[in-house]
Amino acid sequence: MDRFLFLTLDGVSTGAVYAAFALALVLIWRAARLVNFAQGAMAVATAYVGYAVVSATGSYWLGLGAAVLAGLALGALVERVLMRFVGHANPLGDVIVALGLVLLIQAVLGMVFGNEYRPTAVPFDTDALTVGGIAAMSPYDLWVLGAVVVVVALLALLFTRTSLGLRMRASAFAPEVSRLLGVQVSRMLTVGWALAAAVGALAGMLVVPTGLGLHPHAMDLVFVIAFTAAVVGGLDSPAGAVVGGLLVGLILSYVTGYLGPDTTPLAVLVLLLAVLLVRPGGLFSGPRARHV
Amino acid sequence: MTAILEVDELSSGYGPVPVLRDVTFEVPTGTVTAILGANGAGKTTLLRTLSGLLRPTTGRVRFDGEDLRGVPVERLVRRGLAHVPEGRGVVAELTVEENLRLGGLWRRDRADARRAQDEVYQLFDPLARRRRHAGHQLSGGERQMLALGRALIARPRLLLLDEPSLGLAPRVSGQIMTLLRQLCDGSGLTVLLVEQNVRSALGIADQGVVMSLGRVVMATPAAQLRDDEQLRHAYLGF
Numbered sequence: 116m117d118r119f120l121f122l123t124l125d126g127v128s129t130g131a132v133y134a135a136f137a138l139a140l141v142l143i144w145r146a147a148r149l150v151n152f153a154q155g156a157m158a159v160a161t162a163y164v165g166y167a168v169v170s171a172t173g174s175y176w177l178g179l180g181a182a183v184l185a186g187l188a189l190g191a192l193v194e195r196v197l198m199r200f201v202g203h204a205n206p207l208g209d210v211i212v213a214l215g216l217v218l219l220i221q222a223v224l225g226m227v228f229g230n231e232y233r234p235t236a237v238p239f240d241t242d243a244l245t246v247g248g249i250a251a252m253s254p255y256d257l258w259v260l261g262a263v264v265v266v267v268a269l270l271a272l273l274f275t276r277t278s279l280g281l282r283m284r285a286s287a288f289a290p291e292v293s294r295l296l297g298v299q300v301s302r303m304l305t306v307g308w309a310l311a312a313a314v315g316a317l318a319g320m321l322v323v324p325t326g327l328g329l330h331p332h333a334m335d336l337v338f339v340i341a342f343t344a345a346v347v348g349g350l351d352s353p354a355g356a357v358v359g360g361l362l363v364g365l366i367l368s369y370v371t372g373y374l375g376p377d378t379t380p381l382a383v384l385v386l387l388l389a390v391l392l393v394r395p396g397g398l399f400s401g402p403r404a405r406h407v
Numbered sequence: 408m409t410a411i412l413e414v415d416e417l418s419s420g421y422g423p424v425p426v427l428r429d430v431t432f433e434v435p436t437g438t439v440t441a442i443l444g445a446n447g448a449g450k451t452t453l454l455r456t457l458s459g460l461l462r463p464t465t466g467r468v469r470f471d472g473e474d475l476r477g478v479p480v481e482r483l484v485r486r487g488l489a490h491v492p493e494g495r496g497v498v499a500e501l502t503v504e505e506n507l508r509l510g511g512l513w514r515r516d517r518a519d520a521r522r523a524q525d526e527v528y529q530l531f532d533p534l535a536r537r538r539r540h541a542g543h544q545l546s547g548g549e550r551q552m553l554a555l556g557r558a559l560i561a562r563p564r565l566l567l568l569d570e571p572s573l574g575l576a577p578r579v580s581g582q583i584m585t586l587l588r589q590l591c592d593g594s595g596l597t598v599l600l601v602e603q604n605v606r607s608a609l610g611i612a613d614q615g616v617v618m619s620l621g622r623v624v625m626a627t628p629a630a631q632l633r634d635d636e637q638l639r640h641a642y643l644g645f
Contacts, residue, residue, distance in 0.1 A: 291492070291496075294460075294481045295490050296512070296513070297481050299481050300481070
């Protein structure tokens, strides 16, 4: 029972990172109708920036800020100089371009920083606290969970309470009508990419210390898991991404805990396959709004 | 009378297929002009070219004496040209309130944008009662009110309307036509209207522009089209 509780708490805190990362995928999907397969590589690149700043200044928080800023810049850059020019005539076009970007980023990171795992600093203790004799979350897990909750809340506020959020939603749902109403739709697309990449950067900073360390491929499996989480929740739904992330985090925690860590990648793929077969639109896919 | 819109030898189309050919007409300030013609005559294409969604292949459009070539679509509403597209253009996923706010977001004068929004709620009572409803929950008439109201929030000088009575009950479409006439007479708004329902369009129009196969075949006072049976037979088929 203690083990179950431990695995549950562990699943929630890793699930929170998957949720944030899935949310980044959903943001771009909603804005541009494409799955950003370069999300993982972009997040690793910004994490390198972040941890370079951490080791240069000794401050984790400066590094975190730098990573998020780098995310904003990288997202905007990728949209402005690359994705904007990918035609939508061929549905595979943006997938191939994104995969090309993955190769480019990982190669450049390897050349600049080397292809070995680098240890990363963490702001809080990663040893689990024991509450009433039971090993529960570590302070670092609590920080991760708190950070993700804050980001999700801020995004929700942005989209429902601000005029920038309204512009972004309108641009995603009805680009032509939005333009007629004076919304600069192409700028909203850039903002969407920047925002998504910043969320991805934060998720990258949070997740890298829980793995083997910083490496050009450090986010590969995380990306696949987060993609699964986004598909589980439904690519169109931010709430679905959060629920999907937590759900996938829990499932993987149980699988890893009871069946061993070797089965984790397999479990992700089985889950992805199962969702695509049973409910391809995701758990949160409502009936499409009718357009009359 | 000065013309707020001058269309001169305008041609446009989709890819290599021309739809509009050398379209020329003027819209006098403060009037209602109805574009009439059969399906496929190029009426919607004309409106889309006027508002910049389609770029003309040749010819030009002057709005208030200024050439609109090279003006991006999203700037036109700031100059006073609003386009309510075919199918009403209500963003179905947003609420009534959000749709209306969207119409005024570009405006610097926040207070006036809010005032305009209140005026729309006064003008269209059903909208005021359904502020928090999503666009897809509205009836056809309510959607048309929302699309029209949202365009009015920009306080446009020229309003392009594509098939405002499509799919509406005759009573509702009659109300909308009457309202357009009132807006024209009351606030000096100019309306360019594409309409399948020729009778109701001619009922409020000052000028009728008849199109056929992408060309303007006649631009004449609406009264003449209403009254001259031979003309109606020849050009409008009733």
